[in-house]
Every structure is written in structure tokens, then in C-alpha cells.
Amino acid sequence: MLQMTDLAALSQRYGHLSMAVLHRGGLHHALLSALPQSAIRLGMKCVGARTHEAGAVLRFANGHTVEADLVLACDGVHSAIRKAVFPKARERFARYTCWRAISPGIPAGFDPTRLSESWGAAGKRIGLAAIPGERIYWFACCGARRIKDPDLAKIGLTELQARFAEFHDPVPEVLASTSSDAVIWTDIEDLDPMPSFTHGRIVLLGDAAHAVKPDLGQGAGLSIEDAAVLASLLGRLPIDETLHEYDARRVGRASPRLRVPPLRKGGPVAKSTRCSTSQSRGEEYPGALHGSPTRRGPRHRFRAGAGCGLNRSYNAAQGIATTTGWSGGDQPPLGVLIKTPNIPA
Numbered sequence: 001m002l003q004m005t006d007l008a009a010l011s012q013r014y015g016h017l018s019m020a021v022l023h024r025g026g027l028h029h030a031l032l033s034a035l036p037q038s039a040i041r042l043g044m045k046c047v048g049a050r051t052h053e054a055g056a057v058l059r060f061a062n063g064h065t066v067e068a069d070l071v072l073a074c075d076g077v078h079s080a081i082r083k084a085v086f087p088k089a090r091e092r093f094a095r096y097t098c099w100r101a102i103s104p105g106i107p108a109g110f111d112p113t114r115l116s117e118s119w120g121a122a123g124k125r126i127g128l129a130a131i132p133g134e135r136i137y138w139f140a141c142c143g144a145r146r147i148k149d150p151d152l153a154k155i156g157l158t159e160l161q162a163r164f165a166e167f168h169d170p171v172p173e174v175l176a177s178t179s180s181d182a183v184i185w186t187d188i189e190d191l192d193p194m195p196s197f198t199h200g201r202i203v204l205l206g207d208a209a210h211a212v213k214p215d216l217g218q219g220a221g222l223s224i225e226d227a228a229v230l231a232s233l234l235g236r237l238p239i240d241e242t243l244h245e246y247d248a249r250r251v252g253r254a255s256p257r258l259r260v261p262p263l264r265k266g267g268p269v270a271k272s273t274r275c276s277t278s279q280s281r282g283e284e285y286p287g288a289l290h291g292s293p294t295r296r297g298p299r300h301r302f303r304a305g306a307g308c309g310l311n312r313s314y315n316a317a318q319g320i321a322t323t324t325g326w327s328g329g330d331q332p333p334l335g336v337l338i339k340t341p342n343i344p345a
Contacts (some may be wrong), residue, residue: 012073016112021129022116023102046075049084051200070239071202072230074223077189079208085199094188094213096123097152099146099160103136105179107170110136126164126171136174140164147187157183173215191257203214205230210254221255 011017032040048059049071056071058081073081082089106112119125123143131137140160144152155163157180163173167183197209206223229249233242248329 002229003026008126019113019115022132023135023137025130026132028321046080047204049073049081051202053084056200056201069201073208074205075165077191077207077211079204082204083204086194089194090192091189093144093147093213094190096140096141096188097149097185098214098284099155100137100186101140101178102131102173102182103138103182104134106130106134106136107173107221110170118171120164120167124164124167126167128171128174138174140175141188147189152185153185155185156180175343179313185274193232195251197250197254198247201243203230203246205245209250226250239291240272249285257262 007017007019043062044064045061046058050057050059055067055069056067058066058071060066071081073079075081077091110130111126115127115129116129117125124141126140127138131136140163142163157175157178160183161172161175166173191207191209191212194204195211197204203225205226207219209226210222212218212222230242230246233245237245
């Protein structure tokens with residue numbers, strides 16, 4: 001084990017912290033149950049959008065159009081609304097791919113109160129987390145040379161088991177208990193930083209505005225912040241002032257998380273990153289492959305500006321390295337920013 005996060009210590013500094021892992025379907029059910037049924041319309045795939053002086057118009061695949069005073073676009077990394085009003089915005093392939101599934105049962109000895117992530121050779125990683133209903137959610141990642149690689153598309157559960165056979169228990173047991181038709185394959189993408197999250201009376205939230213790689217652990221948190229900020233502003237400002245203030249607050253908050261560059265073709269090898277806080281901003285600095293670290297035994301520290309930096313640990317016996325980042329000031333730690341397997345110190 002290279003690292004364990006002590007939530008008790010963090011809670012003392014930043015207030016109570018706890019962790020819960022939910023099935024996405026369960027989260028959707030909880031959110032939908034708070035809305036009246038009349039507020040939900042299914043079968044409405046948005047394929048276009050435009051704005052005018054007093055509002056916006058959405059166009060749907062079934063031929064319908066809807067006009068509104070304000071449109072909140074929360075339609076994900078491949079947002080059709082963003083593409084309509086910000087045609088130059090583009091997704092970026094992160095140069096790795098991921099398989100995900102849910103398996104029944106909790107393996108003997110697995111602590112359901114903890115998440116685990118393990119790293120191996122050739123950029124392979126696998127994570128496990130218990131979810132309600134005595135089930136395990138797992139993901140398995142490896143480097144990819146191109147998006148929608150036809151060779152990777154052919155990989156099924158049997159080959160995944162072979163690829164990750166060297167991993168420790170209970171990884172083999174979890175994969176073996178998974179149904180082959182339960183596995184989902186997804187290439188990992190994020191967005192180039194955008195100069196604005198608003199266009200007329202259309203406002204982008206969540207991944208539609210600032211999709212980040214899952215390694216950063218920032219996607220859901222940033223999306224919740226978007227909603228909280230927008231709701232607080234709409235309650236006390238006119239719409240146009242609200243959108244101006246939302247842009248001013250959210251672009252600067254989210255954009256630094258998008259400046260971590262794509263990973264190298266051979267696997268998850270970090271090149272550089274940027275971290276910032278409310279009180280100070282670190283300079284962009286090299287990550288695991290470059291720079292002049294101060295050697296302190298097996299652990300090296302990189303510094304860049306007051307209040308932020310990187311720690312890198314390397315396990316020579318296993319050929320595994322990890323890089324973690326933190327921020328200072330009033331902001332909670334950013335957590336694991338980059339993981340760099342199989343890089344010599």
C-alpha cells in the first residue's frame with residue numbers, strides 16, 4: 001500500500017467528511033423522486049439550440065422545438081447544446097480507456113467502507129468499491145493509442161480477466177463473478193478549457209462545461225458547485241446579471257482542473273499539471289518525468305508556488321509510482337491528481 005487518506009484528520013481541519021458510494025441508477029431515482037412527474041419529459045433528444053434577445057430555443061430529434069427564458073445545459077461531455085453555441089469547443093481523448101461493471105457479493109476480507117485502487121505494469125489500474133445491495137462496482141483501465149480502438153472494442157470479460165490476472169485478491173474473484181453482459185467499455189475524454197460557460201440565455205453546467213478525467217475526482221463536486229452557485233444567484237439577481245456572475249465565479253474555479261494534459265500513448269504517464277487555491281496560484285510545473293525533485297529517500301517533493309505542490313512516491317519492488325497533489329489556504333485538498341505507474345525514480 002502506497003497511500004491511505006485519513007479522513008478523521010481532514011475532518012478536524014475542514015469539518016466533517018464522509019464518503020458514500022451509490023449506484024448511478026439509485027442516485028437518479030433519488031433525484032427524480034424530488035420532482036413532480038409533470039416536470040420530466042422522456043424521449044426528447046436535443047439536437048440543436050439557438051439564442052435570441054429574450055431567451056433560447058431548443059430543437060429536438062422528434063421535430064419538436066421548445067422556447068424558454070433560460071436554458072440550463074447539463075447534457076454531458078458530448079453536449080449537443082454546447083456544440084450548437086460553442087462550435088469551437090472540443091473534447092480531448094485522454095489516451096486511456098476503461099471497462100466498468102457491477103458484480104454481486106462482497107468478497108471475504110474486503111472492507112466495504114473503503115475504496116481501493118491498484119496500479120500495475122503497462123499503465124493498468126483497477127478500482128473496487130462496495131455499493132448498496134451487497135455489490136461491488138469496479139473499473140479497469142489501461143493506456144490506449146487512439147479513441148474507439150477496434151482492437152480494444154473486441155475485448156470481453158475473459159480477456160479482461162487475463163489482462164488483470166496478476167492483480168492481488170480480491171480482483172480475480174470480483175472479475176470472475178461478473179456477468180459478461182454487465183461490462184461497459186468507455187474511452188476517457190475531457191474538455192479543452194472554455195473561456196465562458198454562458199451564451200446568451202444558455203448556461204452550461206457540469207460535464208457540458210468542464211468535463212474532467214475521473215482520475216481527478218473533481219467531476220461530481222464541480223457539478224454540484226455549479227448548481228449551488230447558480231441557484232443562489234437566481235434567487236436574488238435578474239437572469240442576465242446571474243449569468244454574468246455565474247461565469248465570473250465558475251470559469252476560474254473549474255478551468256485549472258482541465259489543464260492537466262492528456263496522458264502519453266503508452267499509458268498513464270503524467271507530463272505536467274497545475275494546481276491553485278483561493279489564496280495563491282502555483283506555477284505550471286513538470287510532473288513525474290521532469291523537474292528537479294529534492295530526494296528524501298524513496299519520496300520526492302515538488303514545489304510550485306505557495307500553498308500547493310506534488311508528492312511522489314515510488315515502490316521499486318513493484319515498479320509503481322504515485323503522485324499526489326494538495327492545495328493550501330482555505331481550500332480542501334485536491335486529492336490524487338496524477339497516478340504514474342511504472343516510472344523509475
